[in-house]
Amino acid sequence: MDFSVVAERLRRAVVEIRSDAGRGAGCGIAWRAGLVVTSAHVVDGHRATAVVAGEPRPATVLARDPVRDLALLAPAGGAPPAPPVRDSRSLRVGELVLAIGAPFGVPGAVAAGIVHATERRGPLGTRWVVADIRLFPGNSGGPLADAAGAVVGVNAMIVGGLACAVPSDVIDEFVDGALRRARPDEAA
Amino acid sequence: MASTVTPNALLSLSAELADAVERAARSVVAIDARPRIAASGVLWDSTTVIGAEHTIRRETGITVTLPDGRTVGATLVGRDPGTDLAALRLEEPADPPIATTDDPVRPGQLVLAVGRTGPDGPSASLGIVSAVGEGWRTWRGGRIDRFVRLDLAIYYGFSGSPLVDPAGRMLGLNTSALTRGSPVTIPISTIRRVVPQLVGHGGVRRGYLGVSVQAIPLRATGATGLIVLGLEPGGPAERAGLLVGDVITALDGAGLADAEQLRDRLTGERAASPLRLSVMRAGSPVEVTVTPAERRRGR
Numbered sequence: 193m194d195f196s197v198v199a200e201r202l203r204r205a206v207v208e209i210r211s212d213a214g215r216g217a218g219c220g221i222a223w224r225a226g227l228v229v230t231s232a233h234v235v236d237g238h239r240a241t242a243v244v245a246g247e248p249r250p251a252t253v254l255a256r257d258p259v260r261d262l263a264l265l266a267p268a269g270g271a272p273p274a275p276p277v278r279d280s281r282s283l284r285v286g287e288l289v290l291a292i293g294a295p296f297g298v299p300g301a302v303a304a305g306i307v308h309a310t311e312r313r314g315p316l317g318t319r320w321v322v323a324d325i326r327l328f329p330g331n332s333g334g335p336l337a338d339a340a341g342a343v344v345g346v347n348a349m350i351v352g353g354l355a356c357a358v359p360s361d362v363i364d365e366f367v368d369g370a371l372r373r374a375r376p377d378e379a380a
Numbered sequence: 381m382a383s384t385v386t387p388n389a390l391l392s393l394s395a396e397l398a399d400a401v402e403r404a405a406r407s408v409v410a411i412d413a414r415p416r417i418a419a420s421g422v423l424w425d426s427t428t429v430i431g432a433e434h435t436i437r438r439e440t441g442i443t444v445t446l447p448d449g450r451t452v453g454a455t456l457v458g459r460d461p462g463t464d465l466a467a468l469r470l471e472e473p474a475d476p477p478i479a480t481t482d483d484p485v486r487p488g489q490l491v492l493a494v495g496r497t498g499p500d501g502p503s504a505s506l507g508i509v510s511a512v513g514e515g516w517r518t519w520r521g522g523r524i525d526r527f528v529r530l531d532l533a534i535y536y537g538f539s540g541s542p543l544v545d546p547a548g549r550m551l552g553l554n555t556s557a558l559t560r561g562s563p564v565t566i567p568i569s570t571i572r573r574v575v576p577q578l579v580g581h582g583g584v585r586r587g588y589l590g591v592s593v594q595a596i597p598l599r600a601t602g603a604t605g606l607i608v609l610g611l612e613p614g615g616p617a618e619r620a621g622l623l624v625g626d627v628i629t630a631l632d633g634a635g636l637a638d639a640e641q642l643r644d645r646l647t648g649e650r651a652a653s654p655l656r657l658s659v660m661r662a663g664s665p666v667e668v669t670v671t672p673a674e675r676r677r678g679r
Contacts, residue, residue: 193389286401286492286504288394306397306492306506308535313500324505324533339394353533 195290198341199302205275206292207267208243208299209251209333211235219293219334220265221343222274228265229363230333231348232258235265242267243299255370259316261348262358263333264370275335278342280321280359283310288339289323291347291355293331303327308354320356321345327355396546397492397506403548404494405502407478410445411454411468411540413438418445420495420541422553426473430575431540433459433466434557446474449499458578462522462586463570464539464555467578478542480568481549485528487512492544493530493554497537507532510562518558522584523644525570528552530563538563577648586643587651587672590615591622595638598629598660604637605629605660620670623661630658646672 205222209230220230220242228242228251235253242251244267251267284307291303305325312320323336327350336345336357345357407423411431419435421444429444436442436459444454454468489509496502513527530543534556542550543565552565577584590612598605605627611618628636632655636642650672657668 193393195390198390284398284402285405285502286398286506288390288397306504308505309503310501322503324535326533339390352535354535 195302195304198337198339199290199292201341202275202290202292202335202337202343203300203302205272206300206334207271208294209234209265210241210243210248211237217294217297218330218332219299221333221335221346222271223264223277223363223367224274226266226270227254227367228267228271229346229367230263230265231346231358232256232261232263233348234333235263240265242271244269244272254374255366257366260318260358260362260366262346262363262366264367275337276340276342277360277364278338278340278344279361280310280344281361283307283321283338283344285310289325289336289344291323291325291327291331291334291336293327293334293347295328295330297330303331305355312356314356319359319362320348321359323355323357325355326353331355400492400544400546400548401494401502401504404478404492404542404544404550405496406447407476408447408494408496408502408542409474410496410498410537411435411442412445413442413456417536418497419537419539420497421468422478422540422542422550423474423476424467424575425477426475427470428457428575428579429454429468429470430553430571431466431468432553432555432557433461433464434555435539436466442468444468444470445496445499447496447502450474451499458582460522460574460578460584461520462518462584463524463566463574464518464520464522464557465553465566465571465574465578467575478550479548481545481547481551482568483545483551485509485512485526485551485567490546491530491532491551492546493532493538493541494544495535495537495541503535503537505533505535505538517640520558521586523570523647524558524566525573526567528565528567529559530554530565532563534563573648585648585651586675587646588615588675589617589642589646589670589672591617593628593639593642596627598627603629603635606636606639606642616670616673620668622657622659622668622670625661626666627660628657629660629665632656633658
């Protein structure tokens with residue numbers, strides 16, 4: 193029993209992100225058609241580079257929310273197919289989780305652990321899923337997924353050795369809001 | 381292929397771990413007896429909570445957050461810095477007490493630490509038992525039945541959390557205060573031995589005889605004896621008539637391998653009751669009855 197099949201499936205949906213302003217680097221995860229979600233602190237300008245299937249492509253930053261630490265990107269030529277998403281509010285403490293990221297610049301690195309706490313609040317009222325999993329700075333913006341490979345959050349920071357991820361329902365809300373603003377005529 | 385990957389096996393392990401956390405968390409509380417972040421504790425019986433002694437920083441105004449979200453007052457009934465165990469009495473009863481297991485702990489065994497630091501629900505970390513060794517004495521002077529070192533992440537409020545197996549049964553109480561680096565767990569057998577003393581006497585009673593001894597081999601029997609090298613003036617041993625040069629061969633009929641064993645035998649009920657020492661004095665066996673004096677708490 194191991195994580196390799198689930199990890200491989202998830203790795204295909206992860207893109208490496210390089211900020212064009214030269215700072216920040218991390219990952220992003222395909223989220224709905226043609227779009228990639230990452231951490232706001234990974235992209236600091238309006239443009240970034242997304243490495244999709246080994247090929248660097250320019251990407252437009254459609255929205256950026258420093259409080260929730262989220263950014264929405266549209267890479268030129270589209271994004272990989274998006275993986276299934278699970279509402280993180282259904283997570284239980286102790287469930288197995290895995291993270292994909294690019295710690296120390298190694299893309300596609302996998303880490304495994306468990307859900308440490310299903311709901312913790314940050315100082316600005318932000319909500320986190322906390323995982324007992326060993327992450328490093330390059331994991332920022334990468335997915336946290338359950339044992340079935342469904343994404344439950346995006347890894348944002350490390351506090352006291354624990355990984356804090358933005359919950360999937362917060363991401364959905366952010367993406368909905370960003371799309372409403374970007375394409376008002378398409379709003380449902 | 382040596383092993384086929386079945387995502388279903390991962391899913392069932394994941395569910396099993398979450399079940400274990402859920403089961404144990406019903407008996408895991410948060411003890412608020414220090415500034416800032418509360419520490420974890422375990423519901424031992426309907427009115428007794430046990431926790432890590434070093435996390436009890438004040439003796440009054442202690443509150444306990446129960447798994448159902450209630451916060452109730454609690455009184456410190458006993459503490460033992462030596463084993464880092466403390467017992468609190470809840471002002472209102474709570475349920476259920478933690479399920480425990482006496483199954484031997486094995487290196488490599490999958491374990492979880494289940495903690496609670498407030499009303500926000502439990503927290504957990506996953507790891508393995510790293511090493512299991514013989515009984516040991518902590519730097520604080522307490523005797524722990526087995527050395528159980530963990531390969532597991534330490535987080536805020538970790539001390540006082542139960543170590544549980546994938547069935548959710550408690551194997552010991554976790555603490556980061558007894559060793560540097562990786563944490564250890566205090567085994568169930570030590571907790572069972574110490575908690576009644578905390579509840580009954582407010583602490584672990586440790587007696588002393590007022591002797592300095594050294595282990596020497598006894599030529600006649602091949603066993604070990606403890607030769608008396610010094611006597612505390614007015615101490616229990618001197619008052620009982622023990623002399624420098626006496627060789628202690630047994631305590632209440634049981635042999636002694638070293639000074640450590642003598643010290644261990646002077647805890648609990650024996651700390652203040654008369655003991656029979658078998659002594660070799662100038663080649664002849666003598667029996668000496670001595671009543672240990674009780675060490676002051678914290679010594």
